[in-house]
Amino acid sequence: MHIFEFVRPKDSAAAIAAAAQSKSAQQGADVRFMGGGTTLIDLMKLNVETPARVLDINRLPLDKIELMPDGGLKIGATVRNSDLAYHAKVQQDYSVLSQAILQGASAQIRNMATVGGNLLQRTRCVYFRDTAMPCNKREPGTGCPAITGHNRTLAIFGASEHCIATNPSDMCVGLAALEATIHVQGTKGSRAVAFADFHLLPGNTPHRETVLEAGDLITHVTLPPPVTGSKQVYLKLRDRASYEFALSSAAVVLAVASGKITRARIALGGVGTKPWRSPEAEAALIGKPANDASFRQAAEVALRNARPQSENKFKIELAKRCLTHALRTAATS
Amino acid sequence: MSAVALLKEPCGSDDAAVKELMSGNICRCGAYANIVDAIQQVRKRE
Numbered sequence: 017m018h019i020f021e022f023v024r025p026k027d028s029a030a031a032i033a034a035a036a037q038s039k040s041a042q043q044g045a046d047v048r049f050m051g052g053g054t055t056l057i058d059l060m061k062l063n064v065e066t067p068a069r070v071l072d073i074n075r076l077p078l079d080k081i082e083l084m085p086d087g088g089l090k091i092g093a094t095v096r097n098s099d100l101a102y103h104a105k106v107q108q109d110y111s112v113l114s115q116a117i118l119q120g121a122s123a124q125i126r127n128m129a130t131v132g133g134n135l136l137q138r139t140r141c142v143y144f145r146d147t148a149m150p151c152n153k154r155e156p157g158t159g160c161p162a163i164t165g166h167n168r169t170l171a172i173f174g175a176s177e178h179c180i181a182t183n184p185s186d187m188c189v190g191l192a193a194l195e196a197t198i199h200v201q202g203t204k205g206s207r208a209v210a211f212a213d214f215h216l217l218p219g220n221t222p223h224r225e226t227v228l229e230a231g232d233l234i235t236h237v238t239l240p241p242p243v244t245g246s247k248q249v250y251l252k253l254r255d256r257a258s259y260e261f262a263l264s265s266a267a268v269v270l271a272v273a274s275g276k277i278t279r280a281r282i283a284l285g286g287v288g289t290k291p292w293r294s295p296e297a298e299a300a301l302i303g304k305p306a307n308d309a310s311f312r313q314a315a316e317v318a319l320r321n322a323r324p325q326s327e328n329k330f331k332i333e334l335a336k337r338c339l340t341h342a343l344r345t346a347a348t349s
Numbered sequence: 350m351s352a353v354a355l356l357k358e359p360c361g362s363d364d365a366a367v368k369e370l371m372s373g374n375i376c377r378c379g380a381y382a383n384i385v386d387a388i389q390q391v392r393k394r395e
Contacts, residue, residue, distance in 0.1 A: 102359045122373020123351065123358065258372035 017061050024072045028201060028233060031071055036203045036231030038067075043154060043223035049073050049233065051094055051130030054121070055137050063147050064138075064154055078132075078235055081105070087241035093132030093234045097187065098123070100131060109242035112267045115250035116190030116285075122259045132234040135188065135198065135214070136226065139181035140261055142166055152178045153222040167325040169263065172332060174289035179222030180325055182286060183215065184261045189285035190250055192293045193267035194239050202232040215290035243279060246271045247346040252285070253338050262286030264335040266342040272306045282318065287335050294318040297339070311343035312336070351379065352388050356395065364389065 025031035031049065038047035048067040050056055051074065059065040078092040081103050089110065091100060100106055101117035117126065143149045143161050150158035162170055162180055170180045188211075196211045209227060216224055228234075252265040265285035271278045280301040284292040297318035304310035315336040322332050355370040367388050368380040378384075 098358075123355065123370045124373050127354075258369055 018063065018066045018068075020060070020067055021069045022072065023069055024075060028076055028078075028235065031073055031076065032201060032203060032231050032233050034069065034071055035233065037069075038230040041228040041230050041232055042225060043156075045230070047071065047230075049132070051133035052096070052125075052128035053133075054125050054129045055133060059138060059145070062145055064145055073132075073233070084238065089239040091131055091237045091239070093236055094130045097121075097126040097129045097131070097134060101126065110190075110194055110239055110248070112193055112248035112250050112269055113187065113190035113239075115248070116186040116252075116265075116267060119250060119252045119265075120186035131187070131237055134185055135191075135234060135237075136228075137183070137185045137188070138225075140184045141170060141181040144181055153181055153218070153225075156221070156223050163325065166327065168327040169261065169286075170325055170328060171289045172287050172322040172324050172328060172335075173284070173292045174217045175323065175325070176218045176220065176222070176289075178220050179218035179289065181218070181222070181289060182261075183288060183290050184286075185291065186250070186252060186262065186265060186285060188215075188291040189265055189267045189283045191237065191239075192283035192291040193248075193269050193281045195281065197238045197240075198234060199236045199238065200228065200232045201235050202229060206235075208238075211291075212293055218289050243269060243271055245273075246279065247349050249342045249346040249349065251338055251342040251345065253334060254286075264331055264338045266335070266339040268339070268342045268346050270301075270306075270343065270346040272347060275305055277301045277304050277306050277310065280314075282314070282339065284318065284335060284339065287322070287331055296320070301343075306347040308340070308344060311340045311347075314343065315339040352384070352391075355388070356392065362392075 035047050038045045047069045050070050050072050078094045080092045082090045097117045101114045107114045143151045152160050171182045198209045198214050247270045250267045252262045254260040262285045267283045269281040280298045282294045282297045297314040300314045300317040351371050360366050360370050364385050367385050371380040
């Protein structure tokens with residue numbers, strides 16, 4: 017672990033000004049915001065993250081969950097994952113988010129981890145986390161040993177010849193299906209970023225994972241008004257029952273009227289280089305009867321463009337069954 | 350520590366819920382049958 021300066025900015029403006037001194041908000045950043053620290057501090061211990069300054073934002077007033085006039089929900093960036101998952105409104109109207117969070121990590125980690133931090137959660141690719149190995153995400157241009165190495169847990173969607181690392185977040189899969197918006201304050205003012213636009217595909221710049229620039233502070237996340245009568249399910253499949261990352265997961269928000277599907281939102285986890293929304297599968301369900309044939313067909317559509325790595329072809333069938341089962345569970349709940 | 354904490358957390362009443370909130374410790378023995386039984390015994394008393 018490298019020596020670093022620990023600073024507690026007095027307000028958001030001071031935090032943003034201090035962070036704007038960083039050369040980047042991406043891999044290699046020399047200034048980092050710290051929420052719960054459950055990812056950042058781990059990676060600092062591994063020397064994967066080596067910021068010279070860590071800005072503690074836990075005392076900024078970003079820890080509220082508030083109802084918005086339009087019926088949506090505003091969630092502060094430093095709200096703890098546990099507090100969000102157990103919030104009555106979230107459990108009632110955005111239950112896919114609550115389910116997703118509670119299937120991630122452990123109780124101890126969820127009690128510390130924040131919304132903002134979870135949005136920026138880094139991959140669990142073993143090569144990224146081991147500084148003895150090359151990794152284009154950690155050190156651009158050094159190569160990707162995962163492509164010919166251990167890639168059982170890595171991505172079947174969104175990979176490039178430079179990086180095949182999976183986004184590990186469960187919360188983000190729920191937020192993708194709920195069409196959340198991420199609100200950012202930076203040196204040039206505030207802006208809102210649609211969830212689908214927030215994370216970047218690796219392409220030839222895998223060290224860039226989000227649209228954030230130096231000085232950008234995630235202040236809150238908003239959810240649109242709930243879809244009345246929708247059924248929501250998060251299903252996560254993994255190597256052990258608890259405290260493990262997804263091999264495949266599915267977040268579904270389904271509305272059915274007179275036996276026909278009127279609305280569907282689908283996102284997949286554990287399979288993509290970013291949280292993987294599937295507009296194709298959503299479109300395939302509209303107007304169809306809410307039955308197994310429709311669900312399996314949608315799953316086939318969702319996985320049509322999947323490209324397996326040498327060790328994870330199994331994920332294609334696993335993800336299909338995961339999505340089919342999640343849809344069936346939602347329809348019959 | 351996990352057991353004491355879960356007494357104050359929104360934990361479901363069944364053994365599976367207790368096991369989930371006891372997970373995340375380095376050793377799986379944190380959710381052995383006798384430990385789960387002991388936690389449930391304390392919860393029923395409170």
